[in-house]
Amino acid sequence: MKKVSWALAIVGLLCGIIAYQHERLKRFRSENNTLNSNLFALLNTVDRYKTRDSLNAASVGALQLTLSQYRKWRQQDAETIESLNIRLKRVENVSRHALESNQQLTIPLQDTVILFRERADTGRAFAYRSPYIDLRGRVQKDSVDIQWTATDTLLQVVHRVPRRFLFFRYGTKAIRQEIVSKNPHTEITYTEYVEFRK
Numbered sequence: 593m594k595k596v597s598w599a600l601a602i603v604g605l606l607c608g609i610i611a612y613q614h615e616r617l618k619r620f621r622s623e624n625n626t627l628n629s630n631l632f633a634l635l636n637t638v639d640r641y642k643t644r645d646s647l648n649a650a651s652v653g654a655l656q657l658t659l660s661q662y663r664k665w666r667q668q669d670a671e672t673i674e675s676l677n678i679r680l681k682r683v684e685n686v687s688r689h690a691l692e693s694n695q696q697l698t699i700p701l702q703d704t705v706i707l708f709r710e711r712a713d714t715g716r717a718f719a720y721r722s723p724y725i726d727l728r729g730r731v732q733k734d735s736v737d738i739q740w741t742a743t744d745t746l747l748q749v750v751h752r753v754p755r756r757f758l759f760f761r762y763g764t765k766a767i768r769q770e771i772v773s774k775n776p777h778t779e780i781t782y783t784e785y786v787e788f789r790k
Contacts, residue, residue, distance in 0.1 A: 626656050626789065629766050638783055647772055650780040654685075654750070654767035654787045662686075662786065683788060689771060690782035691744060724775045745774040750785065 633653030640650050659680055663670045669688070670680055716731040729738040750769050754761035769785035 629653070630655050630657075632766055638780070640780065643772060647774060647776060648779055649770060649772040650783050651768055651770050652783045652785060654769055654785040656767070656787050656789045658789060662788065666786070685750070685785065685787045687748060687769060687783070687785045689746060689780060689784075691746075691773060691778050692781050724777060742778075743775070744778050746771055750787075 633655050636653055638650050638652050640648065643649050657665070663680070666686075669686065673680055673683060673686070718727075718729050718731070720727040724744070725740065725742050727738070727740040729736055748769060748771055750767065752764045753766045753768055755763045755765045767785075767787060769783065771780055771783050773780055
């Protein structure tokens with residue numbers, strides 16, 4: 593009877609060790625997948641392409657960070673988020689984009705009358721308007737006054753990239769972000785997507 597109880601105790605201990613090691617192995621695999629995904633996101637550059645409508649788009653992999661990692665490596669962004677009275681632990685994800693609009697314009701000058709309080713003066717003015725840019729200006733004797741407004745709309749799509757084996761798709765290989773700029777003159781120069789993991 594004593595041998596049976598010892599054998600059961602040893603089997604129970606071994607089962608406990610196996611269960612503990614199994615949980616550790618699952619955690620290490622999860623961390624390894626996260627590290628591989630982050631490495632993939634950091635080493636790949638931003639993929640720029642055009643949509644069917646000739647709009648500029650960009651694709652980038654997502655970083656998966658914990659809150660403590662984000663506070664450590666993106667301290668300035670974390671302070672900005674907290675200055676908005678948003679607790680960092682409530683944030684799901686953060687993305688950051690840099691855009692640059694370039695368009696060469698040739699705008700004809702027009703003679704115009706400029707009214708001042710005491711007198712009227714003639715000068716040259718120009719104006720250009722499109723769905724994306726509103727540009728107005730006056731040419732004076734020694735300078736040019738310009739007022740311009742550029743508008744843009746970004747469409748952000750976050751999606752999972754599945755793993756592939758032959759013709760089968762399963763699980764998640766990586767998380768990617770697609771950004772589309774609605775302004776055809778805007779180029780997406782930088783984009784970053786950070787997803788928080790628990």
